[in-house]
Amino acid sequence: MQQDSIGSSGEGIGDAKVIETTGRGRDEWFGILDEAGAASWTHPEIAAWLAADQGVDRWWSQHLTVAYEQARGIRSPGQRQDGSFEASVSRTVDLDAVDALHALANLVAAELGVEPLARNTSARHPTARFHLDGGEFVLAGSSPRGDGRSSISLTWGRMPDGSRIADVKAALREWLGRVG
Structure with a gap:
């Protein structure tokens, strides 16, 4: 990657x-x-x-x-308060929030080979959460923009160190590019 x-x-x-x-x-x-x-x-x-x-x-x-x-070197880019690392990406698509979340969650499920632990499409900002081995997770989200489009996002969290952040972000961007 x-x-x-x-x-x-x-x-x-x-x-x-x-x-x-x-x-x-x-x-x-x-x-x-x-x-x-x-x-x-x-x-x-x-x-x-x-x-x-x-x-x-x-x-x-x-x-x-x-x-x-x-x-000040207290925290590295991508590092969370608990010391784990996280990568997030987002983009706008020409879909409403629920359709965008379904498309994104289906794509993530296919890529990861795991179904979401939870999928909430009734919330104002629909989400789907995927739990991975080692405690890591992927969170797919969608937010309405008010013009019939939505902002979709992916977050890969609880990585133990920052060594994979660039590669993970590249993969997540590629996945987002295939929605909408």
């Missing part, structure tokens, strides 16, 4: 957007966090401090916390 680069949390959102929504850029936030001693705090402590003490919206406090942890 083709190797993809693994980006950090901050690469998907420009610093101008961070400044617009939080009042400061990442580097300024990172300096404030360093000064406060956040490099020795847990993820929940950093996010809570940003939200409660600095007035940062909770979503943005999570984003800044992950970006800070990655910038």
